Amino acid sequence: MRALSIHPHGNGGRVVLGDVPEPDPTDGTLLVEALALGVCGTDREIVLRGPRALPAGREGLILGHESLGRVLEAPPEAGLAPGDHVVGIVRRPDPVPCSFCAAGQFDLCENGRFTERGILGRDGYGSERFRIEPEYVVRVDPALGLSAVLVEPASVVAKAWAQLERAVRRPLRRALVLGAGPIGLLAALFGAQRGAEVHVVDRVGHGAKPAQTRKIGAVYHTSVDDLHGVFDVVIECCGALVGEAVQRAAPGGAVCLVGVGDARTVGAINLADLARALISQNKTVMGTVNSNRLHFEAAHDALRSADPAWLDGLLTDRLSLADWSAAFETDPERIKAVIRFAA
Template sequence: MRALTVETGRNGSVRTTEVPEPDVETGDLLVEGLALGVCGTDKEIARGEYGSAPPGREPLVLGHESLGRVRHAPDGCGFSPGDLVVGVVRRPDPVPCGACARGEFDMCRNGRYTERGIKDLDGYGSELWRVEPDYAVALDPALEQVGVLMEPTTIVAKAWEQVERVGARAWFEPRRVLVTGAGPIELLAAMLGVQRGLDVHVLDRVTEGPKPGLVTDLGATYHHDPADEVAARLEPDVVIEATGAGQVVFDTMAHTAAYGVMCLTGVSTAGRHLSVDAGGVNRELVLENDVVLGSVNANLRHYRQAADALAKADRDWLGRLITRRVPLSRAAEAFTSDSGDVKVVITIDNGNG
């Protein structure tokens, strides 16, 4: 069968190649791949900056943003042939740490977790793949065209959960939200904010292309002024930050409302230096009871939250997030950037692409 593979640590090695079909004796679900989302992590792996293949072999089958249809399901597993499913990315460490032992593997303490298509496990970028029933999540069949957005939605479902848990330490009725960036993660974060009935604002640099219209049609407000100016005007109660841009992070952090909660989901590039008024930042955080927290990955609870959020969303709007679809036979094209891209998806065309 065909799969999207990469030799980890080697730039430019992404290929569509033939690999063995998955072992039929595992007892897992056998899933026909339908689509695969491409994100920044995949591009880092493709550039050789990150990622590790299963121990003792190369290449790595790429792909952690999955969507597939069950072809075979063991008796009594809770799934049936024809079910639309996604596979969970992370697996708990084998020790396990206290968090992994309690199902909170997104909070692993010792770093021994594994991740499909990223760290020590093959991903979902193949015509057929296997997944344990306990790490598969069913989707509404009506989401077939957009269900590949499930995994990025889990990231922001967790971010919102973390914000609300932090806020619950005292009275918390947020009204205004600022989402920094307008990529797929950020737009999905904004969608979850709108679903919560909040006044949502999205900040990005671009003024052309699909992003401003996607924000407006969501019922949110789009901004493209400098981050410090926008944040100072809005004084948001909640900030979801996904750009990883250090200047945006600190400019926004300085202008939240009292008792503001800022959740960082973007990973910054190391080695970039800023001049920051550390004393001023400390003063604001302490005197206003503000919180800045980081959030990464997701556990099974967040996958279920994401499935519910997608089921409630406008499917036409979700479809507009996917601005380019590339067949598996030309998958390398998905790793090049286009100015009009929001989300690029590889279709697992099963030999017809």
């Protein structure tokens, strides 16, 4: 079967589309046919810097953590049947789990000895078929179609909003999202679904990003200088506006950092001023980058409640497996690249 694998190459990585063995039954009792694979900044970073950890005894890692597949084989006790559409959860806890992992909150792992499919030490979902444990799949509504590939990134957003709602003990009337990539636009969607007045900032002035923002009733800006007032919650998705995020949060508000930017783009942050703002105005700053089953399920519910045409508009690049390399190219006007494995 064919798969997209990353191999160490110089100071980075080299992606290869080639034949690999059929999935090992020890990876899980479910056999799944890949339908689509989402490509995000994490995948591009792995290609740029090379894989951080390969599976034991291997020279490459099958890429892909944003999955959509169709069950081919399932044991009776799995609660799934051939034909079901599923997405795979990414993180796996250490076999000797910490207290969080033992409770199913492996996104909060304390010991750091986890693996992540397609990212860290374990093959991902970028092969024509893959195996997975039934407890690490989420069944998705076939009516979502190709948009179900958004469940994984939406799960990170679901976790961010859950954290923000715990931190801010008042109605969330105004929300600010910095960055209009897939995570940013999904964060804006979640805010709109909660009835908040949502503002989105991104440097791209035309095309799909502002159009998608306005379709959910949010306000689009191309500069933070255009913003007025403060916001109950701020979700920083670009990694370059951390200082602005804290500054724009209202007293008693909260900031969630989702984007990881290059240190050269973040700008200088005076820690004394930051501490003063957090202490004197009771602001909260937190971060997140992964998720657990509860977040995947919340993400699925949110996507099912969204306008299908709007979700479809996020998938700006739909590529065949033969054209996979285009998914790893960057373009500030694109939103989401998806590689289709099967119809």
